[in-house]
Amino acid sequence: MKSIFTNRIGGYSTGVYESLNLGLHVGDEPTTVNRNRATLTEKYGPIQFMDQIHGNTVVSIKNVQEVLPPCDALVTNQPGIALAVQTADCIPLLLRSEGVVAAVHVGRKGLMNSIALRAVSSMRDLGAREITGLLGPSICGRCYEVSQEVSDEIIAVHPTAKAHTTSGTPSLNLSRALIVELQNIGVDATDVGVCTQENLEYYSYRRSGVTGRQAGIISL
Structure with a gap:
């Protein structure tokens, strides 16, 4: 089993x-990206x-396909296939179990859409038992400033997401909320603790606007 956050x-x-x-x-030359x-x-x-697409669709795959339906989580029980989730502030969540892995894109909308829970359910459908998770670099609670309206909407469902910026304005700690959500269904998850906005080695949409995408990658 291999995994990496680029x-x-x-x-x-x-x-x-x-x-x-x-x-x-994102506007980069396709030949260069490839x-x-x-x-x-x-x-x-x-x-x-x-x-x-910041949705709630999970796709289970048995081989690499050139065209997939839009989705925000991939699951496989096939060795030799690496799953990738692209981010530039959202959380790249990698889930693993004996014989099953998943890559999940979790932003604010994905958290509200329960995309991680749906990915875990799909893994269990494939026989996964002891599942663990790793949250890759993403924007932290000090930096993810949102309006009071958005804050209220999220913390009504995920109270542990409540946070404030260093200047005291409303923000969200999505990583903390995601870890709690996963723990509630028996999945232990840890966060690498790297903020994409604060660390210039990572792409950050909040910091730069037009920018690239890094990835979390996992395979059996």
């Missing part, structure tokens, strides 16, 4: 996408990427 170092993209941009949808992706394929074998 950063923006070690690729071929230039400008605002420098350098290991893995996102084909070259960046190929550097990871050399290490991890065939990689399945998603067309992420």
Whole structure:
């Protein structure tokens, strides 16, 4: 079983996408993005990427496909297939169990859509028992400033998401809320504790606007 969280170092993209941009949808040259992706394929074998839409769709795959329906979680029980989730502030969640793995895209909408819970359910349908999770680099509660209205909406469902910026304005700690949500269904998860907005080695939509995408990748 292998897993990694990439950063923006070690690729071929230039400008605002420098350098290991893995996102084909952000305005970077497709040939360059595919070259960046190929550097990871050399290490991890065939990689399945998603067309992420902040929804609640989970797709279970048995082989890498050029075209998938839009989704925000991938699950497989097939060795030799790497699953990838792209982010630039949202949480890349990697789930693992004996014989089953998943890659999940969890942002504010994904948390409200219970995408992680749906991914765990799909893993259990494939026979997963002891599932653990790892949350990759994402925007932290000090930086993820939101309006009071958005804060109220989220914490009504996920009270542990409540946070404040260093200046005292409302913000969200999505990682903390996600860990609690997973613990409530018997999944132990840990956070690598790296903030994408604070750390310049990572792409951050909040910090830069037009930017690239890093990825969380997992395989059996």
